């Protein structure tokens with residue numbers, strides 16, 4: 152039987168874009184997800200992909216930090232007439248399946264235009280141009296049952312905005328990525344940080360590139376304040392670190408917060424993991440020189456993740472990154 156693949160818009164945040172492809176490739180590999188790319192521009196915040204089903208799309212969203220959200224694609228085109236033709240055709244073709252969604256009690260359509268500003272009136276006009284959609288429910292901006300998104304992509308260069316949008320897209324909001332973790336693990340509220348602490352977003356992206364999964368043994372040989380261990384533990388890894396700097400490992404180094412003169416007695420990497428509900432993932436941190444390894448020849452880590460060199464995964468893949 153032929154598989155019915157579904158089309159999705161992957162909507163990415165425009166931050167750390169260099170990590171986007173590597174993170175995507177690592178997550179699909181981690182879950183063994185099948186996919187087909189329908190668009191090729193890596194820097195474009197909107198990617199079009201096919202997954203075999205919503206479950207695969209959901210699994211990807213359940214790990215991605217680079218991703219804002221996943222939208223089920225109804226229509227995509229490079230010109231407005233083509234876009235509206237495509238949307239009408241989609242609605243006709245999927246009448247049966249869409250009946251419940253268009254018949255929902257409440258809905259919301261959001262207009263998002265990338266690289267070009269439009270007034271509220273202009274946005275409403277864009278919504279009204281889709282008055283052929285057989286929507287029955289009432290508008291509910293706060294808590295709608297169904298959320299549709301109309302997206303226009305006006306290129307990436309703010310100094311040379313094209314005369315017309317390059318892509319026009321429409322679809323139903325399905326899943327959110329994991330960007331809330333960036334705030335949750337923010338260094339601003341973290342108990343123990345230092346000058347070397349790695350930003351939460353980059354740490355999470357790196358843990359994804361290292362394909363850390365629940366129950367893995369993860370090691371950072373240049374652990375510093377343990378930021379990479381935090382993200383690895385958040386994804387279920389059992390974490391272990393080493394650093395040459397005794398003061399750092401024991402959280403006795405100089406405080407890096409302007410407001411702090413001396414370190415609290417209970418600052419430590421372990422305390423950080425406790426703060427994030429991952430205390431059970433903490434194995435240990437040691438004072439050790441990387442150039443003089445103390446490990447038994449047969450010890451095996453699932454991932455080695457560090458910001459002093461390349462990132463490795465002992466399932467056999469070099470995962471890139473510094």
Ligand SMILES: C[S@@+](CC[C@H](N)C(=O)[O-])C[C@H]1O[C@@H](n2cnc3c(N)ncnc32)[C@H](O)[C@@H]1O
Nearest residue numbers: 347348349373375376377378394395396440441
């Ligand atoms: C860039 S920092 C790592 C920062 C860390 N990711 C964090 O969150 O704080 C590099 C660390 O490598 C440690 N280091 C430098 N040379 C080392 C060596 N030969 N063996 C082990 N650690 C070393 C330094 O003390 C420093 O803490």
